[in-house]
Amino acid sequence: MTDDKDNSPEGTRARGIDLSNQFLLAMPGMVEGALAGSLIYVCEHTERGALGLVINRPTDxxxxxxxxxxxxxLEIAPVKDTPVFFGGPVQTDRGFVLHAPAGDYTSSIKLGELALTTSRDVLQAVADGKGPPRLLVTLGYAGWGAGQLESELSQNAWLSMAADTAIIFEVEPEQRYPAALKLLGIDPVMLAGGAGHA
Incomplete structure (x- = not known):
């Protein structure tokens, strides 16, 4: 019996692997630069590429x-003291709002129980005290071209898992990556910089 599986990035997409609404966990030593140590929520993944938001990197x-x-x-406490996150290295001058429930805003993509909104009206709703009760605001996003994310996954640069909204909205930013690892049954200590040492 021959193994005629297509393991190329294009073949991965053709088999229907859709990472939308998934978490990506950057593997130590495999992902470098701005996305090293990041936990990313994948908003959209199509044959044209993928878009995600880093959810564990608050800014000042x-x-x-x-x-x-x-x-x-914005004078509503405690919302006014909520940090804005570094969402990724692409378009860092542009704001992205990941929120629940989805709501009805001008420029919004529904992502199951969540939505990604880039229009100003969601921020106006927040300022008026009528915005979504759960939200994460980022500047910038993480983006991949066609086949790029699949290629990185095949090189074990990322672990993927079903997203958990509790991690996005209820866990402190610095605990989100280890919390996601624990859901996978992985002890964060096992991934600490000691790989390869007995």
Whole structure:
């Protein structure tokens, strides 16, 4: 019996592996630069590529400061002190809002029980106290071209798993990566920089 499976990145997509609504965990030593140590929520994955948001990298910028920069006033505590996240190295001057429930906003992609919104109206709703109760705001996103993410997965650069909204919205940012590993049954210590040492 011959093994005629197509293991190329294109073949992976052709077999229907869709990583939308999944977490990607960067493997130590395999993913470098801006995405090293990141936990990414994949918003969209098609044959054209993938778009995701880093959800464990808060910046020094708060929502209140961000709102000031776009000429909106946000005085609602504790929302105003919520950090804005580094969402990835692409379009770092653009805001992305991952939120639940989905709601009805101008430029919004529904992602199951979550939504990704890039239009200003979701921020206006937050400023008015009528925004989604659970949200994560990022500047920038992580992007992959056609076949690029599949290629990186085949090189074991990323672990993938079903996304857990509790990790996104209820776990402290620095604990999100280890919390995702634990859901996979992996002890974070096993991945610490000691790989290869007895």
């Amino acid at each position: 910028l708060t929502l209140a400061t961000l709102f000031e920069r776009i000429d909106m006033k």
